[in-house]
Amino acid sequence: MKFFIDTANLDQIKEAQDMGILDGVTTNPSLMAKEGITGTDNIMKHYVNICKIVDGDVSAEVISTDFDGMVREGEALAELHDQIVIKLPMIKDGVKACKYFSDRGIKTNVTLVFSPGQALLAAKAGATYVSPFIGRLDDISTDGLNLIAEIRHIYDNYAYETQILAASVRHTMHVIDCAKLGADVMTGPLSSITGLLKHPLTDIGLEKFLADYKKGN
Numbered sequence: 001m002k003f004f005i006d007t008a009n010l011d012q013i014k015e016a017q018d019m020g021i022l023d024g025v026t027t028n029p030s031l032m033a034k035e036g037i038t039g040t041d042n043i044m045k046h047y048v049n050i051c052k053i054v055d056g057d058v059s060a061e062v063i064s065t066d067f068d069g070m071v072r073e074g075e076a077l078a079e080l081h082d083q084i085v086i087k088l089p090m091i092k093d094g095v096k097a098c099k100y101f102s103d104r105g106i107k108t109n110v111t112l113v114f115s116p117g118q119a120l121l122a123a124k125a126g127a128t129y130v131s132p133f134i135g136r137l138d139d140i141s142t143d144g145l146n147l148i149a150e151i152r153h154i155y156d157n158y159a160y161e162t163q164i165l166a167a168s169v170r171h172t173m174h175v176i177d178c179a180k181l182g183a184d185v186m187t188g189p190l191s192s193i194t195g196l197l198k199h200p201l202t203d204i205g206l207e208k209f210l211a212d213y214k215k216g217n
Contacts, residue, residue: 004025004186006169008050010053012190013025024058024187026058026109026131026165026167028061054083057083058085059086059109060080060084061087061111062086065089070093071100074097078101085109085129086101086109095110108128111131111133115147127162128162129162129163130162130165131166134168148178164184165185165186166186166187169189171192
């Protein structure tokens with residue numbers, strides 16, 4: 001399972017990269033704004049700065065909702081760095097743009113996916129990644145994890161190469177459950193990754209080991 005971090009915070013990205021377990025980054029205009037990154041030029045520079053830290057794919061989102069606008073923005077983003085993945089919305093023109101970029105060998109991430117049918121369309125259009133938002137489904141009392149299972153089943157039926165990128169991951173158990181279901185990638189806050197480190201028996205065991213060592217010295 002690949003681990004992506006969902007943020008525009010360079011310090012958090014570096015912390016995850018330094019752990020040696022980071023495979024990529026996803027971000028969006030809201031996360032950029034949270035870090036005070038606004039304006040097209042500043043956002044473009046920030047994407048490059050992210051690519052300089054992480055070794056893997058970096059999803060960069062278009063803001064246009066029409067085909068021509070998505071293509072124009074996507075081509076400009078793709079020119080920034082070879083790690084950039086064009087993040088497209090799951091709408092009709094988004095699927096069309098996904099096919100356009102896929103045919104040209106440019107990686108894509110179809111986002112805001114909430115149904116198996118949407119995921120199927122993304123795979124048909126050649127998406128590199130499809131991003132089902134499991135946390136947002138949980139928010140409306142719908143089983144987000146079931147969506148991961150349904151997409152996995154469909155993709156396995158037809159050997160689609162599109163990777164399931166479990167997005168809107170909120171906590172550590174989301175990560176574990178998505179791994180059990182066969183999601184190819186998870187993306188979430190740093191806390192959802194570092195939370196995997198924690199177990200009280202680890203803390204108790206380490207404390208005892210250190211105490212016993214001190215007794216003999």
